[in-house]
Amino acid sequence: MEILSEKLEKKSYRDGDVRIKIFGSSYKKSDILNEALNQARVEETGLAIPHLLEVKMIEGQWAIVTEFIEGETLDKLMEKSPEKISVYMEQFVKLQNEVLSKRAPLLNRLKDKMNRKINESGLNATIRYDLHTRLNSMREHSKVCHGDFNPSNIIVTPEDKMYIVDWSHATQGNASADAARTYLLFKLKKQDDLAELYLNEFCKSNDIAKQYVREWMPIVAASQLVKGNESEKEFLLRWVDVVDYD
Ligand SMILES: Nc1ncnc2c1ncn2[C@@H]1O[C@H](COP(=O)(O)OP(=O)(O)O)[C@@H](O)[C@H]1O
Ligand SMILES: [Mg+2]
Structure with missing residues (x-):
């Protein structure tokens, strides 16, 4: 997996045609779900944004999976x-x-x-x-x-x-x-x-x-x-x- 960005408590990876954003333990579950829900709601407006695919746990950390955008x-x-x-x-x-x-x-x-x-x-x-x-x-x-x-x-x-x-x-x-x-x-x-x-x-x-x-x-x-x-x-x-x- 290719690393796209790395901050103290947030990392983004590319895995084929998806992008995975992994959150550290300082993030509340509700913040992550809010980010995913915002994305889903904005998707419905028809704006060009990467589509939300999954919200899940990866090795004990919350992750948001979206389409990978080349560019x-x-x-x-x-x-x-x-x-x-x-x-x-x-x-x-x-x-x-x-x-x-x-x-x-x-x-x-x-x-x-x-x-x-x-x-x-x-x-x-x-x-x-x-x-x-x-x-x-x-x-x-x-x-x-x-x-x-x-x-x-x-x-x-x-x-x-x-x-x-x-x-x-x-x-x-x-x-x-x-x-x-x-x-x-x-x-x-x-x-x-x-x-x-x-x-x-x-x-x-x-x-x-x-x-x-x-x-x-x-x-x-x-x-x-x-x-x-x-x-x-x-x-x-x-x-x-x-x-x-x-
Ligand atoms: N769907 C995507 N496809 C490809 N690259 C992405 C995608 N989403 C984010 N990135 C890249 O990862 C970086 C960090 O993602 P972002 O969601 O902005 O996280 P942060 O909250 O760390 O700013 C972006 O600046 C962009 O370069
Ligand atoms: Mg950003």
């Missing part, structure tokens, strides 16, 4: 051909817009998830109150949100078809929240130029003001704090604190 991730392609970056970014945003055009009424709600994350953020009660207020004043939307939409979760096939993987964070909610999360992910990787290019493209293609996306920044930054990554903390706290942007 290269978009982040690798962006690295390889920087001269094509604006074309890639356009395709990336177009794909995200396609996800956001879908509905999956049984997915968890983004607002519920964000309210929970704010509670778990470790921020003080005053800031949490502000964040809950901000979140609850946002309009109700029910668009499919990937929740971790970044170029490493997109596989481009040799025929230039794009598949979206990694549905563990999917919810239904506001497009701007999903865009704020993507923007934050570029910033956390210190890809400031890509972050701005992305935000421009997303707002232009949806004919919306950047403020719509920026309004979500304190909330998505607070939710990212829950991951407890020390190296991100200072940066995220700055985003949480910035209340007036304009």
